[in-house]
Amino acid sequence: MGANSDIMTSPLDLPQVWQKPCYEALLDTLASLELSPPIWNLRRKRSDILVEQESLASQRKGEVTRYLSTIIKSPLAWIEDDDRREHLWEQASRRMSERCGRTAMGEVVRRWPFGGADGVAYEPFELIVREPALTGDSLGFKTWGSSYVLSQHLPRLSASSLFRLFDESLGQPPPSVLELGSGTGLLGLAAAALWKVPVALSDLPNIVPNLKHNADLNAALVEARGGSLTVGPLTWGGSEDEIDQGLFGTPFQFKLVLAADPLYDDDHPALLASAISQHLALGPDSRAVVMVPQRDATTARLLVAFKQAMLDLDVPLFCDEEDELAGQDDWIEDDEAGAVRCWLGIFSRGGTPQSLC
Structure with a gap:
């Protein structure tokens, strides 16, 4: 203000x-x-x-x-x-x-507060995210509400559903994390700061410069909290020159893959499922955490297609858990916030699925 x-x-x-x-x-x-x-x-x-x-x-x-x-x-x-x-x-x-409305506003800088939530206490901090002017094909230049919803849910996940990946008594290193379709980077930045882990942020080549800017803007805070950040282009189903080969050229690198609000057209469900399968580490402990806001019939249909695409992979990814969180989308009817249901799914490679979601 x-x-x-x-x-x-x-x-x-x-x-x-x-x-x-x-x-x-x-x-x-x-x-x-x-x-x-x-x-x-x-x-x-x-x-x-x-x-x-x-x-x-x-x-x-x-x-x-x-x-x-x-x-x-x-x-x-x-x-x-x-x-x-x-x-x-x-x-x-x-x-x-x-x-x-948001499209006319031009570039904005937003501050996102974090503090104890869901019964998990931690030292409060704030992430700063730049959103360029929204013109043309600019979905990746906006911070979508579901990213903040999932970001605030991360401490509870690491203490419950993802506990084995963060159990220090097992003597394992912190899990490496990949965020697919990072956009402005809020979710990946929060993961690095809250989980104290290395996080790779990725998106389309034209989105990466602003994503890198936001990573640099928050790097000192993330590192002070024990995390680290890398950024590079990763186009789902893209050619080699659309993917940072140094960061993402080797398959099955990441114990955790995150994606929030990733489905916008009919190609996305299969492309996202393939990208998760390619980059998620092998073994029963690796997990993919995906959040999909259910705004309308289209997003509901894309979610159904995504769940099926995960099962249709050569090595299926099973939905072990699902949840629904209350979220918000901004810039609905000018400056009013709109409530939206956010579906959350946690996927793994191994074992018998508890649910097909």
């Missing part, structure tokens, strides 16, 4: 252009009207899911939009410095675009 987001007066009480306010007054006002993407606290009611503080701008959207228009349209002639006038117009235009 903006620096003065606790201002709760009417936009009519803000500095008006007919009053010819000084540059500093207008600049401070525009800063107070900044809108940021929501961060969800999963322990709060849906009505409280949006950002911790609601700004004047989010409460009085129409009035604020009209107010911003007066600044954009004004020549601001009483402000003598050309650069200062340009800066005010630029800031007013940004505040206007923020009220036109």
Whole structure:
């Protein structure tokens, strides 16, 4: 939110252009009207899911939009410095675009808080993630709500379903982790920080530069907590030049494979199943953890196809456990958060499946 987001007066009480306010007054006002993407606290009611503080701008959207228009349209002639006038117009235009939905917002930086959850206590920390402007084919430039849901669920998984991989009494090294379709990297970053393990983040070649930026941005925090990060391109079913051969050229490397919100078209279920099979380590202890939000009939159909694709592999991957977690998607109907059911499945190579999910 903006620096003065606790201002709760009417936009009519803000500095008006007919009053010819000084540059500093207008600049401070525009800063107070900044809108940021929501961060969800999963322990709060849906009505409280949006950002911790609601700004004047989010409460009085129409009035604020009209107010911003007066600044954009004004020549601001009483402000003598050309650069200062340009800066005010630029800031007013940004505040206007923020009220036109996520696509219009341009680049944003979001801070994701982590603390004790699901009965597992740990020292709180915060991850910082950059999301570039959403233009064209940009699904990988948005942090989807299911990534945060699964991220906060990781400590409970390591203490329960994945316990054998993290059991220090067995004298084994920490499990190596691969995240498929990392996007902005929130889930993989959280895994490295919470599990104190090496995590490889991967996505399409055009997504990797921003993914690498976010890994670098959080590397010091992750390393201080005992984890580490590597990043590289890994296109499911892609040619050799679309896959970082140094990181991902050797099959069956990773004891844990993660994927959150990975299914968007009819090709994805088989491609994802094949990618998991190729990179998941052999043996009965390795696990793949997959989360699929059930937004509509299409995502439900893709999930069914994915489950079947896992069973249709030459060496099937069985769903040992499944769960359903409450999640949120942002940017539903502009700046309202939308509840969504998130299916969680844990797959293994060996043994008799407890469930075919």
